[in-house]
Amino acid sequence: MLRRCAPGPPGPQPLRRALPPAASAVRDRLRECAAWIPEAGAVLDLLEKCPEHQKKGGFPVVVFEGLDATGKTTVTQSVKDTLNGILLMSPPTCISQWRTIFDDEPAPIKRAFYAAGNYILASEIAKASTQAPVIIDRYWHSTAAYTIATEINGKVQDLPPVHDEVYQWPEDLLKPDLVLLLTVDPEERVRRLQRRGLEKTKEEAELEANSLFRQRVEESYRRMVNPACQEVDASPSKEEVLKTVLQLIKKHCAL
Numbered sequence: 001m002l003r004r005c006a007p008g009p010p011g012p013q014p015l016r017r018a019l020p021p022a023a024s025a026v027r028d029r030l031r032e033c034a035a036w037i038p039e040a041g042a043v044l045d046l047l048e049k050c051p052e053h054q055k056k057g058g059f060p061v062v063v064f065e066g067l068d069a070t071g072k073t074t075v076t077q078s079v080k081d082t083l084n085g086i087l088l089m090s091p092p093t094c095i096s097q098w099r100t101i102f103d104d105e106p107a108p109i110k111r112a113f114y115a116a117g118n119y120i121l122a123s124e125i126a127k128a129s130t131q132a133p134v135i136i137d138r139y140w141h142s143t144a145a146y147t148i149a150t151e152i153n154g155k156v157q158d159l160p161p162v163h164d165e166v167y168q169w170p171e172d173l174l175k176p177d178l179v180l181l182l183t184v185d186p187e188e189r190v191r192r193l194q195r196r197g198l199e200k201t202k203e204e205a206e207l208e209a210n211s212l213f214r215q216r217v218e219e220s221y222r223r224m225v226n227p228a229c230q231e232v233d234a235s236p237s238k239e240e241v242l243k244t245v246l247q248l249i250k251k252h253c254a255l
Contacts, residue, residue: 015152018111019147022171023173030044030047030112033112043098043117047119047120052172053172054123054125056174056175057126057128058130059130059132060134060177060253062133062253063178065141065179070234071241072138073137075241076089078238082246084132084133086134086135088121088125088136089136090118090143091121092117102114121139145224146220148160148216148220155216159223162223168225175226175227178248178249180232
């Protein structure tokens with residue numbers, strides 16, 4: 001049982017265990033822990049109702065990634081309003097009430113929850129993208145980047161090499177048309193967090209306290225491929241960032 005597994009040695013093997021490579025692996029992991037985590041069974045039920053290999057509709061799908069306090073909430077809402085789009089987020093609302101439960105579980109179970117959220121979200125994206133442009137606040141790249149940065153200790157140089165399979169998008173998960181990675185310098189991000197005054201998640205507290213962890217997360221985002229993340233400096237005014245983002249969407253998506 002996953003809860004009773006001893007931690008593995010550092011390196012690729014525990015990382016492979018922590019990051020499910022496909023929906024079938026996510027379902028298997030949720031089944032393993034459903035006996036003592038009822039919410040895992042509920043997530044599994046929702047996941048099994050989702051058709052496999054979802055296809056997107058005719059409208060563009062744009063994902064916004066980035067650390068907390070980089071402006072994702074503000075930008076995604078503004079883009080949604082400008083494009084008359086549909087705003088979705090990961091984990092989706094149908095399972096987000098269980099997030100705190102899974103955040104306290106061992107990494108393989110926790111990551112299965114977030115991975116399941118992406119596959120459930122894909123079903124929502126497939127439907128929404130037949131109606132309007134779809135704007136998404138986090139998707140697979142967040143799940144992968146935080147898993148990699150958590151499971152691999154040390155410096156950026158200790159991450160799996162560029163082109164490693166852990167940076168690849170899952171073959172059975174609906175792909176977006178564009179992924180934009182919002183970035184701000186660490187000092188500005190901390191100022192924004194302090195202004196928000198919200199309770200920090202464990203990972204957000206780790207980001208603030210551990211600069212190496214933050215660097216591993218950011219570099220993992222940058223190494224993602226198929227699709228890759230396009231960086232956007234979110235330090236300027238909201239209006240300037242929105243203008244830059246809309247230009248990129250117009251350039252890369254059929255609108």
